[in-house]
Amino acid sequence: MAFTLPDLPYAHDALAAGGMSKETLEYHHDKHHKAYVDKLNELIAGTEWEGKSLEDIVTGTYSKGAVAQNGIFNNASQHWNHSQFWEMMSPDSGAMPANLEKAIVDSFGSVDEFKKKFAEAGVGQFGSGWVWLVKNADGSLEITKTENGVNPLCFGQTALLGCDVWEHSYYIDFRNVRPKYLENFLNNLVNWDNVASRL
Numbered sequence: 534m535a536f537t538l539p540d541l542p543y544a545h546d547a548l549a550a551g552g553m554s555k556e557t558l559e560y561h562h563d564k565h566h567k568a569y570v571d572k573l574n575e576l577i578a579g580t581e582w583e584g585k586s587l588e589d590i591v592t593g594t595y596s597k598g599a600v601a602q603n604g605i606f607n608n609a610s611q612h613w614n615h616s617q618f619w620e621m622m623s624p625d626s627g628a629m630p631a632n633l634e635k636a637i638v639d640s641f642g643s644v645d646e647f648k649k650k651f652a653e654a655g656v657g658q659f660g661s662g663w664v665w666l667v668k669n670a671d672g673s674l675e676i677t678k679t680e681n682g683v684n685p686l687c688f689g690q691t692a693l694l695g696c697d698v699w700e701h702s703y704y705i706d707f708r709n710v711r712p713k714y715l716e717n718f719l720n721n722l723v724n725w726d727n728v729a730s731r732l
Contacts, residue, residue: 534584535574538567539616547624551721557705565701566615573608580605587613588686595687610682614663618697623724633729640674647676652715654678655698664715666694668732693731694723 541547541562546555573590577583582590582605591613594606629637634644641647647666655664658678665677667690674693677685685692696718703714 536570536587536612538562538570539619541619543624548622548722551622551624551626552706552717553622553722554706557702560705561697561702562615562619566612569608569611569615573605573612576605576608582609587616591684591686595683607682610684610686613686614682614684614695614697617692617695620727621694621724622718622722623727626721626723627725629725630729633725633732636674636732641676648716648719650676651694651696652712652719655696655715656712658698661699664696664698665690665692666728667691668693691731694728 541558545558545562548558549555577585577590582593585593587609590605590609594602594609629644637644637647641650651664651666654676655678658664658680660680662678662680663682663684665679665685667675667677667685669675669690675690677688677690679685679687684695696715698711698715700709703711707714707717
């Protein structure tokens with residue numbers, strides 16, 4: 534069964550008021566994400582990974598670490614990352630649910646401190662990559678950053694929130710000002726209900 538590009542959970546222009554333009558979503562979802570899906574289907578055809586779940590492909594090819602698997606891993610992980618990313622945003626970010634707020638305050642001292650540390654990690658990711666709020670196996674929360682397409686699945690962590698810091702995710706709207714993009718993401722775009730549901 535071939536992988537398919539998931540529909541956005543909102544219209545292409547739905548996030549514009551929150552700072553992510555229709556043009557960005559047309560390029561980022563319709564072109565970038567679709568390219569990962571198409572290339573993944575091409576690369577796994579006739580291999581041991583054909584018919585496997587996306588999560589199994591990500592963790593299996595990452596743990597094998599063979600150069601021959603890199604193309605499969607890169608495209609599978611980026612398909613997974615982006616599928617989560619679209620769901621982690623909403624035109625109505627809303628208030629943070631109480632259970633999530635408590636977990637964040639317990640882990641980082643305050644919501645503001647969490648946002649500061651998350652943004653700093655995203656800004657500090659050199660080159661392409663992602664910044665994440667994850668839940669570890671012991672239940673603790675942690676902010677991590679990963680290069681290129683590497684994601685929390687690779688380390689047995691649960692992704693609660695992720696932000697794409699590849700330039701294509703923000704260049705149309707924020708040019709080269711990654712800190713502003715991250716600040717806007719945290720304050721205007723995050724679907725906090727979705728994040729809480731991942732706890």
